[in-house]
Amino acid sequence: MKYSAERCGYCGACVSVCQKNAIELRETGISFNLKCENCNACASVCPLGALTFENH
Numbered sequence: 001m002k003y004s005a006e007r008c009g010y011c012g013a014c015v016s017v018c019q020k021n022a023i024e025l026r027e028t029g030i031s032f033n034l035k036c037e038n039c040n041a042c043a044s045v046c047p048l049g050a051l052t053f054e055n056h
């Protein structure tokens with residue numbers, strides 16, 4: 001998952017939708033942990049296009 005901190009509005013929608021608890025909302029943005037399974041759910045709910053799927 002590619003994250004653009006410039007676009008993020010800290011709404012928390014991605015955190016709520018993630019079933020793996022792989023996203024943490026912090027004062028300076030969000031961070032992903034190793035539980036992420038690249039399901040793309042967070043990117044699909046982000047209202048600001050701050051998350052884009054990227055297969056590593």
Ligand code: SF4
Nearest residue numbers: 018036037039040042
């Ligand atoms: S891609 Fe899926 S598992 Fe990974 S952070 Fe987003 S919602 Fe969670």
Ligand code: SF4
Nearest residue numbers: 008009011012014046
């Ligand atoms: S859903 Fe998008 S705008 Fe909202 S906190 Fe997550 S990355 Fe930021």
